[in-house]
Amino acid sequence: VRSDYRKAVALLETRDPGAKIVATQPYVLNLYTPRPEDVVSCPRQLKDLVKLYSMGYHYLVIDPQAYISWVKDDERFALELLDYLDFIVKRVKPIATFEHFDTVALERFVFDHNTNLLRSTRFLSNAQEQGLGMIRVYSIKDVLSAVMAFIQKKP
Numbered sequence: 001v002r003s004d005y006r007k008a009v010a011l012l013e014t015r016d017p018g019a020k021i022v023a024t025q026p027y028v029l030n031l032y033t034p035r036p037e038d039v040v041s042c043p044r045q046l047k048d049l050v051k052l053y054s055m056g057y058h059y060l061v062i063d064p065q066a067y068i069s070w071v072k073d074d075e076r077f078a079l080e081l082l083d084y085l086d087f088i089v090k091r092v093k094p095i096a097t098f099e100h101f102d103t104v105a106l107e108r109f110v111f112d113h114n115t116n117l118l119r120s121t122r123f124l125s126n127a128q129e130q131g132l133g134m135i136r137v138y139s140i141k142d143v144l145s146a147v148m149a150f151i152q153k154k155p
């Protein structure tokens with residue numbers, strides 16, 4: 001079975017055997033990792049991501065599930081994720097991206113999880129341009145460096 005989750009795990013295993021991963025979809029990612037205990041759910045706050053990094057979790061995988069469970073104001077398919085995740089997606093270069101959902105699969109995913117039709121259709125109309133159906137793989141070290149650089153620039 002072709003799966004971009006499998007590709008993401010394979011990339012990380014090649015890059016860093018024994019990689020520990022923070023993910024917005026840990027249950028599915030766990031299907032493809034040799035050590036399910038090395039994949040944990042994405043925290044809701046940056047300070048908790050820092051703690052996970054200090055525990056050896058060095059990669060972050062953000063997928064479309066983020067737009068259900070990690071959105072600002074808990075509004076499914078809002079175009080803004082929680083503050084730090086939104087910062088990451090908009091300002092940090094991923095080490096890899098995977099197409100994951102084509103247009104039809106993304107529509108199915110969105111309408112299967114829909115709670116507000118207007119918001120869901122707005123999400124879909126922005127999906128292609130903003131890559132909302134993709135899996136993005138980040139180095140948490142790169143994420144934390146970008147956050148520190150941003151904080152240091154603030155007056």
